[in-house]
Amino acid sequence: MGATDISKLPHIGEAVLRKEDYRFLTGAGQYTDDITMARQAHAVFVRSPHAHAAIRNVDVSAAKAMPGVIGVFSGKDIEGKMGGLPCGWLITSSNGEPMKEPPHPILAIGKARYVGDHVAMVVAETLQQARDAAEAVQVDYDVLDAVVNVTDAKKGPALHDVAPDNRCYHWELGDAGAVDAAFKNAAHVTKLDLVNNRLVPNAMEPRSAIGSYNRANDEYTLYVANQNPHVERLLLTAFVLSLPESKVRVIAPDVGGGFGSKIYLYAEDVALTWAARQLNRNIKWTADRSEAFLSDAHGRDHVSHAEMAMDKDGKFLAMRVHTDANLGAYLSTFSTAIPTILYATLLAGQYTCPQIHIAVDAWFTNTAPVDAYRGAGRPEATYLLERLVSRCGWELGLPQAEIRRRNFITQFPYQTPVALQYDVGDYNACMDKAEKLADVAGFDARRKASEARGLKRGIGYSSYIEACGLAPSNIAGALGARAGLFECGEVRVHPTGSVTVFTGSHSHGQGHETTFAQVVAGRLGIPVENVEVVHGDTGRVPFGMGTYGSRSISVGGAAIMKALDKIEAKAKKIAAHLMEASDADIDFTGGEFVVKGTDKKIPFAQIALTAYVPHNYPLATLEPGLNETAFYDPTNFTYPAGTYICEVEVDPQTGVVRVDRFSAVDDFGTIINPMIVEGQVHGGIVQGIGQALMENCVYDRETGQLITGSFMDYTMPRADDFPEFKLDTVCTPCTHNPLGTKGCGEAGAIGSPPAVINAVLDALHPLGVNDFDMPASPSRVWEAIQAAKA
Template sequence: MGASDFANLPHIGESVRRKEDYRFITGAGQYTDDINLPNQRYAVFVRSPYAHATINSIDTAAASAMPGVVHIFTGKDLEGKMGGLPCGWLITSTDGQPMKEPPHPVLALGKVRYVGDQVAMVVAETLEQARNAAEAVEVDYGVLPAVVDVVDAKGATALHDAAPDNHCYKWALGDKAAVDAVFASAAHVTKISLTNNRLIPNAMEPRAAIGSFSRANDEYTLYVSNQNPHVERLLMTAFVLGLPEHKVRVIAPDVGGGFGSKIFLYAEDVALTWAAKQLNCAIKWTADRSESFLTDAHGRDHASTAEMAMDKDGKFLAMRVHTDANLGAYLSTFSTAVPTILYATLLAGQYTTPMIHVEVDAWFTNTAPVDAYRGAGRPEATYLLERLVSRCAWDLGLGQDTIRERNFIKNFPYQTPVALQYDVGDYQAAMDKARDLADVAGFAARRAASEAKGLRRGLGYSSYIEACGIAPSNIAGALGARAGLFECGEIRVHPTGSVTVFTGSHSHGQGHETTFAQVVAARLGIPVENVDVVHGDTGRVPFGMGTYGSRSISVGGAAIMKALDKIESKAKKIAAHLMEAGDADIEFKNGEFTVKGTDKKIPFGQVALTAYVPHNYPLDKLEPGLNETAFYDPVNFTFPAGTYICEVEVDPQTGVVRIDRFSAVDDFGTIINPMIVEGQVHGGLVQGIGQAMMENCVYDKESGQLLTGSMMDYALPRADDLPQFKLGTVCTPCTHNPLGTKGCGEAGAIGSPPAVINAVLDALHPLGVTELDMPASPSRVWEAIRAQAR
């Protein structure tokens, strides 16, 4: 079945109410912290109060004697019994040497490297007892100088012996000499320097885990709030604990948000799993919000310069970029891929720039590890490129839309100069629709009205593209990935004709139980309510790579479609036998099997029953049952794209920025459930606007202390900070997956930050303000205005 046929099936494109909403709304969901096991104890981690220090000694004697304390583990207890946490992506430096990969111990050994680094694990009968004992653990630290800003990392006190200069790797893409030659003769060159501010993920559900062990069968079970349980199990067993994979079951029940921060293998998960056997009891840990601020992997944190060479008419000729990327204190699971493979390969954007050269230096600092956060490299690339493109327009006296249209890719497939090949798109259609939604034609009148009130009004554009469903595995492997990037789907048809789907993808709020059910219901011609979706359990799902990178429907859904192909093929053989016809004469549509050219037909349910009650069955040709599994490894990324337009009003007396309107047009290919897609875009827009306007992770430069370690200090967007969004879509179906889908979960967070900042700069341009880093808080905007007035 082709993508165009699929898009015309019943249930596809329908805003079906989410099947999972009832249990969530009524409090019937089951999150990791809701689970309590027999013989359960509680863990609390002793964490470093210093950003950088030697551990001279740890005295646990007094704490161990406190009421209810079962055991206290330190790094010395784990030394030699397990490996360190692995990094899942190997980067090779420009000199041909592998990246520096220092050890990442589960509990700190000899040294702590950021505030929150885990030093000891206290296990007690109650949570209160564990907390009390943790406070009584005495650690003698030798405080060392700390470095937190990526631009200061070179020459600072070394975090790791393996990286004496704090440098992890230098990576590059493109032909530097050829790009430099174009710049030397270009009619115009525009240059910008900017920072992509560090962000702290704040999922509604904090990280949590329960480790348990059964002596009866020598098996471990880990309940964990995680986006990819099979990957968690693989990394923990093969790289850290050295356990047979089949002896560890990882269960991720309902997950209350992740946004990337729950992809990774964290030290707490390993420590709990290992200790469960040592103590012969289940051990539970749930992070409090302050702990999450300190220890969840952070996002973004780039310092970059970028230049565009153009001809006299504003046609892009070449671009060059240098980025310093902050990796934090240790290499997190996918951290090294974010500022390289997932970043540099998107710097072509929607434009026909013939040549691009990008160079990335990655550094260790005394901060929480940095890894994938909603978009993972794509927001950083888009922010850099779209800020640069708008600056090019202003330098040449062109409209922000004009310069984009002048450079849009119009012919597909299109091979970019940064490795990726786009299969399809229509960027002009998205731009046209966005301008209509935003009423750009009426902007001049609105600007005049604002100026009459002493306010400044600005319009900002952002034409983004992203790459979803990291693929294919062999290419990813060649680029450094240490795992496959396929997906698995199993379709189990029951005798009554109802279906259970087992998917290696996982939901943390995206509505998989509804969307995947729509796909299956559409193919088999059965009601959506007759399809159940199972995910998040390595003991029930064959295998899977989890959810990240907007891969669920385009990769996980494609695996389900392949399994459905097998179901349909076998079911046709059964139907042919029942209707005394040849296999080739059977057609299947809307839940019925028919014989071509006749009025013979039987429903899907009858075929399902026959498969399990094979009284009249071609046993010489087919096995009983109707159950199929398929793996899907994509041949390419999918490439959602769109244009966002933001309109702001700025009070120059106070620096307050008000977003008056925001219009977003996206091309997600085939859309299964418009309501769910709209919700995903809304959520992404809120996070992107939050970064642009208020969110900002700040460490004290001297001490390395996290200054934004609570909701009082770290500003998250609220409903009254946001306008009513206007959304639209265009559709160019993906050409290489059977659904024609492209992914939608990250788009809003990718396209919105540059649209907001470009709008603010458009408003402030008459005042002489030409540069402004995120977030555009009132104090920053006011300072930028005052700087021009002095």
């Protein structure tokens, strides 16, 4: 089966209602916190109230004596008994030295390095008893100076002995000499300084975990809200607790949103698993929302300077970028790859810019660790590039669409100067559809109508590209990945013809149980309801890499397709035997095996039964059964792309920004379920606009305290903040996976922030406001207007 065939199959492209929604909408879903085990105790973590402090002593005696307390552990209890949390991606600095990789203890040993750092764990019979006992833990802190802003990191106090200047690495990509030469010959140079603000993920379901130990067979089970249970188990066993993987089972049941923040191995997961054996009890921990603000891995937090060199016609000649990336206090699982492999390699965007050089300095600060958040490096790259491209157009007097069209890539495959090779795309088609959908022709009339009401209207463009699938493994390994990036799929056909699919991917809101079932049902010619999809349990599914980077259908779905290839090949041999024909003469279509040129045919269900009741079966050449497993390791990333156009109205008296219109045209390749794709795009756009206008994670510069530690101070977008989005698609199928899919889960969050900010700046330009950083909250916009008046 090839990419050109899949779209012709039944169920592909149909808006099939999500199979999993019934249990979610009726309260029948099972999340980690819904699980109650026998003899279940509860854990509460004592967290540092200081951003930077030496720990002189942790006195747990009073806590141990309190009612219901089963155990209390501090750093000295785990020191030497386990490893620290590992980082999954090794970055090598431009001078050839490996990155600075300080230890990340499960419970703080000797020092706390951010507000919320784990200092002790209390385990008690009830949650309230654990909370009360946690209050009784006495910690003697010697408070130290803290550094929280990435621009202060170099001159701030050192967090780790291995990084006395707080720098983790200095990394470069591109030909600096060629870029410098191009700038010398440029007719025009555009420069831009910008900040990509820090975000808190805030999934609907906070993180939760249950550690369990069975003395009878010396086995552990960890129930956890996690996006990739096999990777969690690998890191937990091989790098921290030194346990055989066969002795640890990780189960990730229903997960209420991840957005990247649930990819990682967290300290709580390790502590619960270890303590379950020490205390011979099942131990549950569930974060409350305030705890999640402090301890979940945060996203973004880049400060960058960018320059674009152009000829006299606005053609891009070269780009030069320097970025300071905040990694937080410790290295989270994939943190080091975000500002490098997943950011710098996307800076070509959709444009034929012949030379690009990017330098990245990554820094430790006294803040929560920073890692992948919806888009993971691609939103940061797109925001920088699309802000810069819009400014190029404004400075040259070219419309936003024109500056982009003059530089769009039109010939494929296209080798970028920053390592990636795009296989296919049609960026002009996306722009054409977006401008029509947004009614750009009517913008001037709408602007005049807004002016008549005392409001400023602006229009902003963003033409994004992203790299999905995180592949291939050999290239990723050469770039520092410490794990493979394949996926696994097992297809088990039952005697009655129904099918169970076991996937190493994981669903946490994307609808995999439906889309994967559509692929299998379409391929085998059976009803969608006859396909069950199983995921999230290392005890049931083969080793897989989980869900992130919009890789599920393109990598996980491709693995399932490879398994179906094997199913079909074997089934054809069975059918050929039954119909006394050669398997080369068997066609399989519409759920039936047909002898070419005859009316002989057998339905799929009969083949399934024959495989398990082999009374008339080619036993000499085939084993009974119809169950196949396949692994898929992509040969390249996939490259979704699109153009987003936003219109805003700004009230100059109050600084309030209202998104009036938002149009998005995406190229996701083959679309399996348009309804699910639309939902993913809606959610991504909401998160992107949330970052552009509202969300902002802020630490106090002097004390390191998290100022935006609750929804009272951290503004989340709501439904009434948005108009109805207008969506459309273009389809250029991916050329190197059997489905032709590209991925859709992150696009909305990638393309929308620059479209919004470009629109706000377009609206405010007549008032003299030429720049400001996200978020464009009312106070910040109003202040910018007042400053322009001064």
